[in-house]
Amino acid sequence: MVKEREQNPKDKKLLVGVIWNFSAELKLTFMALLVLCTLATLLPFLPSSFSLSTSDFRFCISRFASAVPINTTVVVEELLENTTKKPIPELDRVLDNGVVKRSFTGYGSAAYNFVSMSAYRGGVNSFAVIGLSSKPLHVYGHPSYRCEWVPLDPTQDPVTTDGFKILTDWGYGRIYTTVVVNCTFSSISAVNPLNSGGNLILHATTGDPDRNLTDSIPVLTESPNSVDFNLYNSTSRRSNKKYDYLYCGSSLYGNLSPQRVREWIAYHARFFGERSHFVLHDAGGIHEEVFEVLRPWIELGRVTLHDIRDQERFDGYYHNQFMVVNDCLHRYRFTTKWMFFFDVDEFIYVPPKKTISSVMESLEEYSQFTIEQMPMSSKICYSGDGPARTYRKWGIEKLAYRDVKKVPRRDRKYAVQPENVFATGVHMSQNLQGKTYHKAESKIRYFHYHGSISQRREPCRRLFNDTQVVFENTPYVLDTTIRDVGLAVKTFEIRTIGDRLLRTRQ
């Protein structure tokens, strides 16, 4: 080798030249870095009239730093992306053949390619990424996703796989729609098998036919020794769930009634029992007084409240409820045997001789079952206790008239065994493995007090004493199913959290 080199002095010169050039690059880079870092450090002490902020310098520095070839895949793509997106307006020009060549220049951004909410491990080699993406991009374009696992240990190679996108919005999107990306790696061994940590990167491509723009988004970090692989081991996982029943609530919005929320949580905390948990999502509906109603239950560990107000910046269907329930599904997927999806104006019920656990045991072979609705009036009340006492009763005690108008179909709600579910909707999941059961009405139903939750006043507009009533052209029958457990619920509340909520207002 040495001989060969000596025989060809040209090669030697070339080699020296390359080294020299390379060191020149390094010198230049470091010189620039030095100057910029000095500036960035000094800048905060300069008066504010100077219109350049430190973040601008940092931006430049980050661009320089990117030139150093560490993490090349991610960084280079980011560079390219920034360069491509910077609009360079072309001028129209007349070609040799007389044709006027017109140009079009895009500016700014009307919608993000992807809004990241969360990502969760879903098995030894799979993950779920939950977020929003532009609705028309998914209707008219061809966006695609790739997932990359980058181990923290630089001697291990990254692995990639196609992301399988699930759109859950049933056509309801606005500027944004909800996307769940399932990243299942084909490797037989686990991803992160030595539990040495790593990062999951989602590469989201807009599918622009000419300019294949890809955003590389770090969605999940697993620090060393943080993964409990036992969780995904089918033999051990059945036995040690934290909860039997977990409630995933939809986005809560508007001026909610504290008293109605109080009744709902007390009723269901009693109904589902000790091994249950309630996850609520505040999209602006949990104002101070509603929070006071939840506080005792949060302190007891029975309720978790997620503040999701920041999603309001991204205009999707009903406060991005599809994103929120999917986040809940994947976040709590391995903590509970069953997961329930219904609203805070709905009350689950099983017949007198059954219990929730006996019913759920009988439905164990199903991954999902849907629940039939009993529509209740939220305006007319039963005055069986006399008018004066009626007004002091809870809503569920006096709103005892059930709507019996014949309609083709009423909305259903549902429960799932979440380990079998990949994505979920509002009225049922369509992305699951295993069977779905739609005939559970003799075992479990829900009573729906539509509109009761968002009115902050005494609900009774009219009092009746009859078993059958027609009100506003709708026939009703007296149905005291929920009313009959009112006393038990009130007793349970006092026994569990004391009298802290006695002064709760409508």
Added chain:
Amino acid sequence: MVKEREQNPKDKKLLVGVIWNFSAELKLTFMALLVLCTLATLLPFLPSSFSLSTSDFRFCISRFASAVPINTTVVVEELLENTTKKPIPELDRVLDNGVVKRSFTGYGSAAYNFVSMSAYRGGVNSFAVIGLSSKPLHVYGHPSYRCEWVPLDPTQDPVTTDGFKILTDWGYGRIYTTVVVNCTFSSISAVNPLNSGGNLILHATTGDPDRNLTDSIPVLTESPNSVDFNLYNSTSRRSNKKYDYLYCGSSLYGNLSPQRVREWIAYHARFFGERSHFVLHDAGGIHEEVFEVLRPWIELGRVTLHDIRDQERFDGYYHNQFMVVNDCLHRYRFTTKWMFFFDVDEFIYVPPKKTISSVMESLEEYSQFTIEQMPMSSKICYSGDGPARTYRKWGIEKLAYRDVKKVPRRDRKYAVQPENVFATGVHMSQNLQGKTYHKAESKIRYFHYHGSISQRREPCRRLFNDTQVVFENTPYVLDTTIRDVGLAVKTFEIRTIGDRLLRTRQ
């Protein structure tokens, strides 16, 4: 004053301090500029393995240059925008009250805020800006536009006005919709009154409630002494129009038939006469053979072809036809008395005793009139000349059966006096001043050979000799209106451009 200063040495120190700080800033800025410029100059000579491009340096330089307070409005907004859009992922955190505060981070861009195609002066103090914007942004959001005129002379102040946005797509948008922004400045005097030049900047705001992102887009430059204000002077403008009739074509797409295009252009060049012009838009439909058909007419100055293929990157309704016709309207607004909007499978016709100029004179009081459709078969032919000769005839000579099926309403096409029009659609303009006339059917009609233009084969599927025919359940009658002028059109073509197109294929 001197005394006062001496009496208060603090002030003096302060003043010196300010000067010192200010010069420090300048030093820093210029030092950084010097280093960066040197780098930017040297970089192209460095080997390509170095992964930082000159444009990155230029980008940094432009950011430094922005710090010098010239054109502050525009530049500062751009700076802010870039800083805001850089995603800084927040981590979810648990608040003191036990609430889980969730965060959402947007990445990349699924649609531009505004895609700029063109801007034209529309009067002494008004302009029209034509482009695309995100469809759901306009359906669900509240985007807004402001226009700013920045004189080239730095001693003159910029002026601004609200942009009035016109959406022309009749609900047809996809990822993008067409936006025409009318910028009418309220100043009594003209914008750019001394003809000293300036720039029109469109400030496009997405209307994000929390982060009011604005893109500042340079849309039009008027160089000194470039504006002919006589054009907008109502007394002089009527007389000296270049054309009487100008045709604005929609986006041409697909595998068009050269022979059908040849017939269309020859027919209308003869029909509209010498003082007419045809503007066609190539969205991919003007392939080599079609271009050969247009070439003689382009060389004669009768046709202008705009290559708009680059708009395909932006997914709007039918190759962004609404944007294209609006560009045409405003680009040629002051060059023609009348402007026609119809398709290349449609043939305008006036009755035998009328001429196009007599008809147009009689409609002069209207800003717009719509034109009734005569639907023609593009499959069945009249074999009055015998089968062998029929196949050698032009399409307009043999496609002589008119569809007489009763339908509630057929599409119309239209013509306008463009100076009265602010934006236009495909079937009519809804943004104009003056009267619209819908009852011109006795004066002017159009024959529509639907589907004939995009089939590259002999059009006749069946030959008939009858005056009444039922074909594929549709009744037809023989209508030789267009057929009868076939010979005259062919003669006109040979006389005008010679025999160059004789070998044109279907």
